[in-house]
Amino acid sequence: MPAKPPLRVGLIGTGFMGKTHTFGFATAPRVFDLPFDLVLDTVADRTDMLAANAAATLGFAKGTGDWRTIVADPAIDLVDITAPNALHKEMALAAIAAGKHVYCEKPLAPLAADAREMADAAEAAGVKTQVGFNYLCNPMIGLAREMIAAGELGEIRSYRGVHAEDYMADATAPFSFRNDPVGGGALADIGSHALATAEHLLGPIAEVLGDCATVIRERPDGKGGARAVVTDDVGRAFLRFANGASGSVEANWIAMGRKMQHDFEVYGSKGALVFSQERFNELRFHSAGDAAGRRGFRRIEAGPDHPPYGLFCVAPGHQLGFNDLKAIEIARYMDAIAGKAEEPFGFRKGLRIQSLVEAIHDSSRAVAWTHVS
Incomplete structure (x- = not known):
């Protein structure tokens, strides 16, 4: 070889x-x-x-x-x-x-x-x-995208997404690069994941109505004093997608008790999907086509039928981990460098997410719906 x-x-x-x-x-x-x-x-x-x-x-x-x-x-x-x-x-x-x-x-x-x-x-x-x-490299999110694109949920009507953690919940923790306006805030830091997932599943977001809040307004400066905080601790937005669906996202880094909640719910005319990063080897699916008395959310468990899971483990239910998702991302990126595939999530797509973040911030300040160019 x-x-x-x-x-x-x-x-x-x-x-x-x-x-x-x-x-x-x-x-x-x-x-x-x-x-x-x-x-x-x-x-x-x-x-x-x-x-x-x-x-x-x-x-x-x-x-x-x-x-x-x-x-x-x-x-x-x-x-x-x-x-x-x-x-x-x-x-x-x-x-x-x-x-x-x-x-x-x-x-x-x-x-x-x-x-x-x-x-x-x-x-x-x-x-x-x-x-x-x-997170977009998760086979379960890939499956959700396939099901939506194939029409298994029918016409998509609404979406809810959230990314919540508590790593900034302690008000006595010192001011850090995350609190600096040039560093972002909760919406940029973790809301970017919620926005990327929303567009990955449903396509472009056309308009946003934002509400961004600074809850912990000052933090210790490490020198015996305090430093004012202006970045958002919680960022929320109502969404209007280009496909006609509506929805919402929330970014919250002071959500006490949450360590890794990256969740979404998608509701269509024929079915629904529910996903939680806290159980990210599962996807829950409800079909309106099930017989009366048999309807409800069924669990789809990750396994070799959901590529590239099978390359990691031949047995279903044994689960992938967070670092495995990064290995999948790197493998896809290597194919792009070699000219075998398009960039999975290049800088142009990264710009798109930051444009959404800024549109939500602008909307929050204006208290008005904002078009996303």
């Missing part, structure tokens, strides 16, 4: 998502027939020592305290950005200018104008991009 060409990866950031990306890079070649031999080359962190420790732990050949070292290295083919949101633009544009492919965690950038600049630059340079929306 001929050797595959190497694709050398440089990772910027070693926090939660940096580790998740690394697990994805380690798993993908062992599950999928990738077009490349993935090489974990260099990892960047805040200092050389932190980077060296991360390289040893995560399996990279070397580490650096300066992310620019990765961008400047001619051996690096792919720059993977998992740094704080406000840093994405500078890092991505530098990597694109150096001719690198760029994989960036969501949100792509704090402002739609920045995301547009990044998308335009990538397309002009001819590099392949990916934004980290790995």
Whole structure:
């Protein structure tokens, strides 16, 4: 069997998502027939020592305290950005200018104008991009999309989506990059997932009516004082889809007790679907065509009949995990870099999500329906 060409990866950031990306890079070649031999080359962190420790732990050949070292290295083919949101633009544009492919965690950038600049630059340079929306790689969400497209639910009438967690619920937690206006807020940070899922399933959102609230109005500044917070803790929006359906989404990072609620409900004229990330190997389906006395939501359990589940496990009900979704995302992205497929969720789609976020913020301020261009 001929050797595959190497694709050398440089990772910027070693926090939660940096580790998740690394697990994805380690798993993908062992599950999928990738077009490349993935090489974990260099990892960047805040200092050389932190980077060296991360390289040893995560399996990279070397580490650096300066992310620019990765961008400047001619051996690096792919720059993977998992740094704080406000840093994405500078890092991505530098990597694109150096001719690198760029994989960036969501949100792509704090402002739609920045995301547009990044998308335009990538397309002009001819590099392949990916934004980290790995929840969309779940076989159960893929099944839901197929069922909706095939008309199994009939005419789609309404949609409800929510992404709620409690990692910002503690009012005594210090001000962080998440609270900085250039970092986003709940709607950009986790509402982006709810919006991406809504459009993935039902198509374009045409209009929004937003309501964004800052609940914890100040946080400790780490210096004995307090710092005002202006970013949203909860972001909600009513939606009007281009296909005529209506719906809503909510982003809430102060939802006490919720660790990973990424849920949706889709209601049609012939049936309905219900999904919860807290049980993300299941999809619940109700059919109005069932006989009277036999109607109700039935559970569809993930298994080898729902690709690519079978590549991970031959037995149904044994379940995929969060990091497996990242491996699926990476495998699809590798096919795009090799020219075998379109970008699964490139920078242009990342721009679309940020445009929706900004439209909801604009609508909330204006207290009026806002058209999404």
